[in-house]
Amino acid sequence: MLSKKTKYGLKALTFLAKVEGKEPVQIAEIAKHENISQKFLESILLTLRRNGFLGSKKGKGGGYYLIKEPKDIPMTTVMRVLEGPIAMVPCVSLNFYEKCDDCPDEGECSVHKLMLQVRDSALEVYRNNTLADLL
Amino acid sequence: MLSKKTKYGLKALTFLAKVEGKEPVQIAEIAKHENISQKFLESILLTLRRNGFLGSKKGKGGGYYLIKEPKDIPMTTVMRVLEGPIAMVPCVSLNFYEKCDDCPDEGECSVHKLMLQVRDSALEVYRNNTLADLL
DNA sequence: TTATTACCCTATCATTTTAGTAGGGAATAC
DNA sequence: GTATTCCCTACTAAAATGATAGGGTAATAA
Structure with missing residues (x-):
């Protein structure tokens, strides 16, 4: 949310x-x-x-x-500052990576596998939108 | 998260x-x-x-x-049952829609515009993954 | 210089959500 | 009947969220 x-x-x-x-x-x-x-x-x-x-x-x-042009303000940076990590789990976060306590092997983890995809799809949206695109 | x-x-x-x-x-x-x-x-x-x-x-x-085959268990339904709405704001939710208190006009709302895209991209991931795909 | 405007900053608080615990009840296998 | 294992409700501690209170400080206008 x-x-x-x-x-x-x-x-x-x-x-x-x-x-x-x-x-x-x-x-x-x-x-x-x-x-x-x-x-x-x-x-x-x-x-x-x-x-x-x-x-x-x-x-x-x-x-x-x-202090910048809207077209120079990407949503990735806005979201990271206001909302925090874009990833839904720290173990797939680019900027806020953390290993899971449970989970002995990330490569084998089904949650990891799914959340990687979710992160990438969200990132693509945020990268394709600057503040100018929201006006 | x-x-x-x-x-x-x-x-x-x-x-x-x-x-x-x-x-x-x-x-x-x-x-x-x-x-x-x-x-x-x-x-x-x-x-x-x-x-x-x-x-x-x-x-x-x-x-x-x-009680079903893994390939017949889409991530959309799993996520909705466990996590709730896939959308990040109720005003763009397909299954849990709610109007925002603030926000007089959804069509004009920049948050709405952005979150629609995020919802769609997440949905695409969940629709393309069944439990079988996570094994 | 002095009053006013408007941002700066810390602390506090109520509510909700999250994650987990406790404890007994009901069905089943042997 | 007894051990096993799921069923169900209620409770609780901790954290996050959304908001409020209240004074401090810098800049400006007159």
Whole structure:
């Protein structure tokens, strides 16, 4: 299940991408427009900024803004920052690999075999979509 | 993230599919072989039986057994029973559809657009795999 | 300089989900 | 009848999730 954090984060990015020009947009405005708890959104935007997706400006007329072109923001990186691993089990994760406690042999594991395919198919989708494709 | 319930369920099904003949296999044996808490596995096998994947026999020499050929058990049905919806958001789910509280217009929603693709790609994998393909 | 705006950051909390445990009941084989 | 093995309900500990509270700090406008 997709977390609200990711869902809200994606919506916020989309909203910012649609804004004319590059003027900062206030948290409150995004929250209101997308029906999101303002405080919750605040923490999400913060992690997006810390991870290089957004810039921010304080004081009057401040807010958040994209620091890259939407077409240069692939969904793989967005998903990994907001949702975490794209794989459904750590033993098939490219960026968050971990061995299973049970499971003596990954090569023999049916779950491993299936989840590898699921990971690859999801990756293909995320790689083929940038923020620009969602507008 | 894939739940342990689904993971263990898949492993148990695989184990049963590998058994020579169709003699019942005891919970304890599966649990031991796959390093699963026996009581937890018990509840998983129970739901698999209730959903038409397994048969069971009580008393000495009893246990669980597959009641279909592995090639006739598609991963779509296994995943839906064990893990729930294949879609990551209810608004793109075929079998568990639900409208989002926020989101006035699904057609305009960027999350919807992306998650539709993810659902379809996952579905394709699950449809192309039966239990027999995991052996 | 001073007030205001708006982001920054930590801590806390209620709820839900997950993973696992406990314990007795019912059917079957011998 | 007794041992075995599945059946079923209820409970619980821990973690994750979604959200809230509340003050701090930097930038800006006047």
